Amino acid sequence: MTVERAVTAFAGFMVLLSLALWWFVHPGFIWLTVFVGFNLLQSSFTGFCPAAMVFRKMGLKTEAEAAQTSGRHLGAAT
Numbered sequence: 001m002t003v004e005r006a007v008t009a010f011a012g013f014m015v016l017l018s019l020a021l022w023w024f025v026h027p028g029f030i031w032l033t034v035f036v037g038f039n040l041l042q043s044s045f046t047g048f049c050p051a052a053m054v055f056r057k058m059g060l061k062t063e064a065e066a067a068q069t070s071g072r073h074l075g076a077a078t
Contacts, residue, residue, distance in 0.1 A: 002063045006055045011040055 001009075018032035043049040056062075061069070 001060060002066050003052050003055045003060045004063050006060055007049060007051050010051050010055075011036055 014036045015033055018029050018036065021029035021032070039049070039051075043052075
């Protein structure tokens with residue numbers, strides 16, 4: 001799994017978790033959904049993503065790194 005896919009999966013999990021907590025535990029958990037959405041939005045503009053930094057430290061590679069190590073080149077026809 002690459003960093004980009006891990007970030008997408010983590011964001012989706014957090015949104016579903018926060019909605020479940022909102023429904024079953026307390027309405028205040030809706031703010032977790034707001035936080036995840038805001039973080040995704042700011043990441044798209046700034047390129048700064050704390051979750052991606054954590055996944056990189058865990059040893060996941062970016063898609064570009066994974067393509068490079070597998071012998072494929074970016075932009076090359078497959």
